[in-house]
Amino acid sequence: MKALRFGLQARFLVGMGLTLAVVFALLALVLQRQSMMQREVDGLAREAMQGMAADALSRRGEAMVEQLADSLTNPLYFSDLDTIGITVRAASRQPDVAYVLVYDSGGNIVHDGTYDIAAYGQPMTDPLARAAANSDHLLTQWSQRVVDVSEAISIGNERIGGVRVGYSLADIRASEERAAGNLNSRLQELGRRHMGWFVLLLATLAAVCVAIAWYVQRTLVKPIRQLADAANAIGVGNYDAKRLVSARQDEVGDLVRAFSDMNDSIARHDRDVRRMAYTDALTGLTNRLAFRESLDHRLMMLRGAGRQLALLFADIDDFKRVNDTLGHEAGDEVLVQFANRIRGAVERMGGDEALLARFGGDEFVILIQNGDVRAAATQLAEALVKELGQPLVVEGRQVFLGTSIGITLFPEDASGATALMKNGDIAMYQAKVAGKNCYRFYSRAMDQAVERRVHMEQELRGAWERGELSLVYQPILSLADNRIVGAEALLRWQHPDLGSIAPSVFIDVAEQSGLIESIGPRVLRAACMAASHWPVDPITQEAPFVAVNVSPRQLRSGDLPEEVASCLRDTGLPASRLHLELTETAVISDEAHASALLAKLHRTGVKVWLDDFGTGFSGLSHLRRVPVDGVKIDRSFIADMQRDPDDLALTTAIIAMAHSLGITVVAEGVEKEAQFDILRARGCDLAQGYWMGYPMSASEFEQLLV
Incomplete structure (x- = not known):
């Protein structure tokens, strides 16, 4: 036989029955306290739910848009509408996504996820379009109906377009309104049910009234305040706060347990999003964002320590021909095989502190900082040129490629991350100019070569x-x-x-x-x-x-x-x-x-x-x-x-x-x-x-x- 549940409603009925004779003189005060408590609970609940939903949606949108921007850089640059369409449609199937738009540098639609792309080449005309098209950085905009997250897509210093993801606020607001409405209606229902009891308890002693107020504070307001504090912690990204636990078998206990389960779910989602944001989906390597953060941190630790650091920029030679002739699936297979070969060489020769990342497309970056980094970089580059020059077997065919590697040193060539990465790109480009499938160290003369090209x-x-x-x-x-x-x-x-x-x-x-x-x-x-x-x-x-x-x-x-x-x-x-x-x-x-x-x-x-x-x-x-x-x-x-x-x-x-x-x-x-x-x-x-x-x-x- 199922045990009887001594719920919140029963507790209030018992409490009101005991205090019927002592609260007559304090009716006005009790009613005012009840009204204030209802407004406070409703406000705290709404604030907690809105803040949590808004922050989670913003984080989710920004992570998705950054990933889409990285994934769409090469397809947008080469006008690969098929790959853009596949990526856009995959993103459009995400929950609450109202639209995904890819646009060119002029703000004209390149792809909207449809198969016929009826809007291709047409300008974006919605109220949020102009700000999104003109923004050079990650931009989140709110309207009455959607949250629009956009980011520009650039190659080098050239902006080639951007991507926008719109999340519908209708379902989120409806859920918020339902939850707030349910909580408010429950509180109002409780208030109405107990109103008659309060009227009958006008003569109850003041001491009993104080005891009931304390009891309500302890069993209802305090747990809700704890929930609000926990929601605020989630709102600022603190998912490691102490987990709320309740053994109560009433509505508040159910709410505390449900909130704790929701906190665990959001924390898992945040870890997944961070993993997606910092990891290359194809090769499993560190991506550009995570590499840049690690590089900034290491440079800060190395400044003034008298230690060196080397960056190797490796770019596959003639990789575009693989995509153009064998298809993008074969190109992905080539990238995976290249990544595995580079990973093996770095593990053997790069040292314990080496870091390998894929910067997107066919470019890989290696960071080494053990011992004599110039000698280590030379040895690793020679090994990579040799190993990556060996044929790959893709779809039963041998593919002969190679790699051009540019090497730059800290602090010899530059002291900042941005300058180091620019120098590595320049050195890698000079390796390609020198005939490809080789490596070159950065030198000041290379800057002059770039200047001559610009001139x-x-x-x-x-x-x-x-x-x-x-x-x-x-x-x-x-x-x-x-x-x-x-x-x-x-x-x-x-x-x-x-x-x-x-x-x-x-x-x-x-x-x-x-x-x-x-x-x-x-x-x-x-x-x-x-x-x-x-x-x-x-x-x-x-x-x-x-x-x-x-x-x-x-x-x-x-x-x-x-x-x-x-x-x-x-x-x-x-x-x-x-x-x-x-x-x-x-x-x-x-x-x-x-x-x-x-x-x-x-x-x-x-x-x-x-x-x-x-x-x-x-x-x-x-x-x-x-x-x-x-x-x-x-x-x-x-x-x-x-x-x-x-x-x-x-x-x-x-x-x-x-x-x-x-x-x-x-x-x-x-x-x-x-x-x-x-x-x-x-x-x-x-x-x-x-x-x-x-x-x-x-x-x-x-x-x-x-």
Whole structure:
């Protein structure tokens, strides 16, 4: 048989029955005390619940947004809408999440979690959007309906967009109102039930009244105050406060036990959030945030102690090609294998105080501070270059990559964390410039190299308007009859102070800075204008075509078909005489997008060639899925074709396979007559190179055609 429960209501009934004869003279005081107690309980309960809910929601939102910002950096930079969509939809399924928006640097929506992204490219118009789009840091905004948490997404100093997460306040406020309403109604119900008893107890002794007040204070107000204090402790993040315990078998006991269970749950959630905030989800390594906090702490401890510290910045070489060709799942597998190899090397050689972190993407950072850190860093870097240069097996295929490592020392190179990390990035970049798969220590001269690059970017701005940039044209011959059938337009930069700057230098600067997006259309228009004046061949009754290189940035923008149509319309050049050259990796990096753009170009009559063919990961299978008219065999195969049987076999295979698909084959870099003869014997269609003609001005090329 279930034992009878001596609950709170029964205790009040018994107490009121005992004090019926002694509280008549103190009715007004008792009623006033009861009213004050009800308001105090209601206020404390509301304050505790609101503060706890608001703080928990803010912490949860900030942790989620920071994690989303790290996860979306690379997909947003490369406009990878599929990966962005997967990440956004996963976040949208979290409890209380009303929306997740990813936007670009202009505040326009990039993804909203839907599959059709109907709002793509549209500006965010809600009242909180402007502050979120303009903020460079983590921002939490409250409205009547939602809590909006946003954070900017940047690469280096360049802000590329941001992410917003909105949490609905409706359910939270409804829960608060229900809880407060239930508590208030219980107190009011108790007050109404006991009102009649208080009226009958007007004659009770004052001493008994005092005893009842003390009893109520002890059994009800005191426990609730304890709950309020515990809620305030939770509100400031103190989850280790003394746990409330109650053996009472009444409503207050139930409330105390429920509150203690809720405290344990919030503490577990906080630990999980902290683990997510400080750990890289893919590799399990320390992430950027936790590494930076640890670095700041260690630098503070080392200052004035005469000890050194070394940072190694390791970046996987050509990792983007893995994602572009094998897919992001294969890329994740490569990152995991790299992380495991680096972890093993650090455990063997880094010392007890070594710390390994993944900074996002394909960049890893190692901190060592044991012994002679320069010698230890050198030894570890050599081991990493060797081990990470070994092939990886991914999806049954061998993948050969490498790593470029930059090393910086404290306090020799810098005394602050920000400067050290910048120096490590600079040294790592210099390792890539030096040929990749190697390591470099930071030096002051590297800062000068970076300054020169920044200066070159500044000089490149406006170079076209100042007349420093010009086009030259290299003839393209038909191997069948040695006839000039076209020319490739090549960009040159003659700086008034620096002289002639190699295209391999300034084109790379233009690509990375985004200037190519303004230079590219001008090059296209100038080449079309020049070609429109070339004379018709009296034998074939055809004028030579012009081939123009197209940047991957121009291809990704999606405006290329409209730009081409505008140039052809304004210059009067027939579409069949314009050949656009795109690199193989630019096309296969987003094959679906590229195929749609190339198909649109084909409908206008423009021809498309794949440049540097054979150097990418794609293989000839992509030629069946991407609508191209021609391929240009990379000059590296042509140069060694006479000495290397493999290059000759590969060149022959490319020609045969392309012809089987009805695709024209162009060989570039032909510098010897023997190369020309071999290519003609193998059935190659067209060729260009110094043996047939150097790049020349438009007027010189036009004279060559006469």
